[in-house]
Amino acid sequence: MGTTVEPIARMASQLARLPGIGQKSAQRLAYHIAGMPEQEVHDLAAAIWQGRKAVHYCTICGNYTEHEVCSVCADDDRRNGQICVVRDPRDVAAMERMRDYHGRYHVLMGTLSPMNGIGPEDIRIRELLQRLSTEDVSEVILATNPDIEGEATAAYIARIIKPMGIRVTRIAHGVPVGSDLEYADEITLAKAMEGRREI
């Protein structure tokens, strides 16, 4: 369109690169931002840029942090012998929302994916093994996603760690709480049956 306003078009094309924001919503957002008070737009842009600059990876677990070491790793009460292995920092946030896990984390920054050329050396498995040799770890909880890549990654790590005499567990798969059996897919149902317990 010859009549599109250039700065708004530039805004929209940047916003459209974010996940879950299509061309249409990007344009809607750009028009909205163009009409917002300057101070509010300044605060938004600053939160994005300053936020990105302030965030690093925890040198121990790989989670996001403002500091050298994340708040979980910095908390000695959480050095309880458990390490929960997840794919990315978002999964740490999800586990923390549960408020029920009191150990530490290890963020892999990906999962094994031979199709995409991602092998064991491309994710933080070596760093995990290093931690197991220096920290006092009694259990490694594999909490990668219950999909093909997540399962393969969990199986791979379990195969390496088990011979070290460390307990290795996998989070349970089953029917989500509050959901309807009718809508569960067969694999989830099969996993739910397989993992059934005496009540």
Added chain:
Amino acid sequence: MGTTVEPIARMASQLARLPGIGQKSAQRLAYHIAGMPEQEVHDLAAAIWQGRKAVHYCTICGNYTEHEVCSVCADDDRRNGQICVVRDPRDVAAMERMRDYHGRYHVLMGTLSPMNGIGPEDIRIRELLQRLSTEDVSEVILATNPDIEGEATAAYIARIIKPMGIRVTRIAHGVPVGSDLEYADEITLAKAMEGRREI
């Protein structure tokens, strides 16, 4: 959460203020941005802030522009006697996408809404009347939304302008092209019947 990373939480709370972005997607976006290359985040934040600073309202029609006057008003070929009245700049973009209208615009920056205390002096009606007395206008096309406020605003403006001897038209309401009659609401169907034409 005690373990939320502050800069990411700040990013998320700013993003959640945008329309159509809920708390959950804001957090997902913030985590994504935290993991993006610094240069890309810089480009995003710059496009937002520079974009907002570069955008002004056209001194003639009220549309967004980088300049004193928008590209439509600056184009003498579009000074054809028609003025299309819309609610906000986004509606100008929608009309321009149609590529079929060759006149100028007038952006009201709102619609009459007694319920919300928005009267004729709160939207750009005075500016429209000023244009009618200085520009050579033969037709005013009222293209406010086909909702209660849009209709009331169109009716109000028509009442003022008609006595000036200027042709006043309203865009047609009817069943959207490509949609299914079955799913049209009754008011739309009634408007479609009312606006029927000989073929």
